[in-house]
Amino acid sequence: MITPHIGQKELYVTSGHWEKYGKDSFKLFRHRQKGGIPAKPMNCPHHCEIYKSKPRSYKDLPIRFAEFGTVYRYEQSGELHGLTRVRGFTQDDAHLFCRPDQLKDEFKKVIDIVFTVFKAFDFQEFTTQISLRDPENKEKYIGSDETGLKLRKPLLRPRKKRA
Helix, strand or coil: CCCCCCCCCCHHHHHHHHHHHHHCCEECCCCCCCCCCCEECCCHHHHHHCCCEEEEEECCCCEEEEEEEECCCCCCCCCCCCCCCEEEEEEEEEEEEECCCHHHHHHHHHHHHHHHHHHCCCCCCCCCCCCCCCCCHHHHCCCCCCHHHHHHHCCCCCCCCCC
C-alpha cells in the first residue's frame, strides 16, 4: 500500500504517537490547529486507519499490511549520525492485525521473511535485534505489558554460523 506523505495532527494524537514523538515531527503547515500538519513521521496510524475503514471480524484475521513508505523526522541536533538518524527515508514497514493466539506464529513468519531476504542476498554474517517493552521505561512504549511478555518467551532458535 501507499499512504499519504502528510496527515492531520489529530491522527497522530489519537494513535498516541504525537505525545511520544511529536517534537521530532516536521510541521509543514500552520493550519487551524496548534502544531501544524506534519509530514508523515511513521506509517502506523495510516495503516490503522485503513484497517478500521470497514467492519472486520475476528475470522478475517490475520490481516497484513506492508509499505515501502517515505517518512520524515525532525531529528534534534546531535541525533543525526550515519544512516540511522536521517530526516527523510523510505522504510519497509508492515503492520499485522491478529488475535493474541496468532501472535507467535505471525512473528515467526516475519522473521522467516527476513531470513529469506538475507539468504537471497547471501548475507552470511549478521546481527539481529528486536525491541520489546522496557519494564523500567514504560512511558516510552505503546501497548501493554501483557503482550510484550508473550514475546519475551523464546520464539527463535539461534542460527549456527556458517564455517
